[in-house]
Amino acid sequence: MSPNPSTLRLPAVLLVLALQACAGDAKPLPEPPQEEVSPVLAVPAGMGHYCSMLWPEQGWAFAWGPTTNSAPCEQLRAQAAGGDVARAGLYSAQGRNNVISRCADGTVGLWSGLGASPLQSAHADATNHQRKSCVFTVAPDALPIFDAPFSLMTRVFHATGFDFAQDVPLDVADFGQTGSTTAHIVDHLGRDQSNANFVNNHDGHDWGMVTGTPILAVANGTVLLARDREVPCASPIQKEVYVQHDVGSDEYLERFVSYYAHFKSYVVTAGQVVRKGQVLGYAGSTGCSSGPHLHLAVARLTNTASEYRRDYSIPGTDHPPMTSNIEIYGWAAPSGFDPWAWRNHPSGALSIHLWNDGQAPVNPNF
Template identity: 65%
Template structure:
């Protein structure tokens, strides 16, 4: 099977930007000069405004930020990395002020709203979730270890499994480098697309497990348009069957298959993972291919519940560079499945 590329933009039904979002643009020019502009409207064009000033600049990152809610900002310059968390444009302004005061060069700014309400539950309201495997998404992936005491949590100074509340899961049954969430539901439970999108792939994949065929579905979701799009891919694994094909448009809440325990599964459950394809730790827009015999690397998978620790900053959003991405709470109100 050849690699599957994301469909052309014209084939993707873009999701409307939720209310309360504005656009930001981080640009670079020759000589390590930089700029960060933002405007409190999802119809604005800060990149265009910057181009009017100096045409040779290139977009380093551009996307959405919350005009009145919490935002997370990572500033990566030639001589260091800093991060801020705050309300509205506050952390963006703080980043610019610090870069100017410290005469930073070659700065790229990555911004993510704390919440971007897009997803509904992958299960109907009548579905009884029987359990959730501990841990969920691991914020200490790869060779990076994290000191959870900085999040007001007890535990190791070199934790290698950290969940979304900043809790050290290193000495539990949680899976190291886990990329998503596992909910125990009976085989045959309808699995729903969490948002409007386009199916990248629905396939039977051979795996070296007791159940040698794993059934899985990948769906791409695009929010907004043009240079300010935010792109995500949802991955649904271990399904017993799927009812969609590559290239098919799907609507939020549409049944895409039935849950099961195909492939490398210890029992009937749904594995759901989310990949961020725009404004990752190191890339403006990430190319995404699905290998024929494996799932894509977890380079920019994120936690769809967002970073929820009592204190501290999302470690996966900056520590694992060039891997990593800022996580975002993507659930619509009342739609996040219980953990």
């Protein structure tokens, strides 16, 4: 089995500082007041619903509404029976959205703009060119549902981030940056990180911190698994936690899983409902790690590059494949479209900025 992709590559000086800081565990944070917790998150203000459907004989339809009371799938079914939902979820009625269209003739359309304008443009293009079996995947630039996974007063350093290349070499000039025409590591600003302190195919973020730092749930959710996993590394047991987060409901639900690795210890169990800010465990260096840190990755399980809803099965001896893990800081290059969302088809998904205002941990390497 290959090494876990969450292996941390720390600069030598920072690693020494981190290890020196670990003489004692950090003081645990006080738990937030106890209250009844719902595992389903409220939809942030300003969101609407969209629906992309397919019919036999290459028929398709694409509709949307500006509020969460909108029911575009129901409206489309009322117009023509026998259709299947290909994608459905949330978009921003006023903010920026990204849209990918894929049709039977192999055409891929990439659209970005405010409110419904990119949805309208994608629909008009497919209609005007009489394309068949078109599927439209939409994501807002921002869906603010997460708080930081540690106190923002915590002294941390950012070591590695999400790699958008994922084995598909990219020309960073496409993203308004300078660097390699075949970059094998690209960050969310479209910059070539091939020779920087990043890890190829890295699927999340690593923050170095003092051993024992409390690690917090980024949002209300349900613990899917908390486990000790055997790994082929110097520290053979890796402690990790998976939490599922649902936003919205019914056909328009958006689902994410947050994955936290390298705990010194965890204090939650599978099936437990946790609230935002609740302590999941304490930072350590277990498993494939060269120093105490948190590895946080987020999988998007709805409206991925190739699926409406993706099953999430956690293997017994590995962590799930990163086919739809996304960048939680969103795609923010000066130009160009999120390559992970379409260049890597059928893998990939549109990345979304998931942090609540003021809750995004600062990343000096970014």
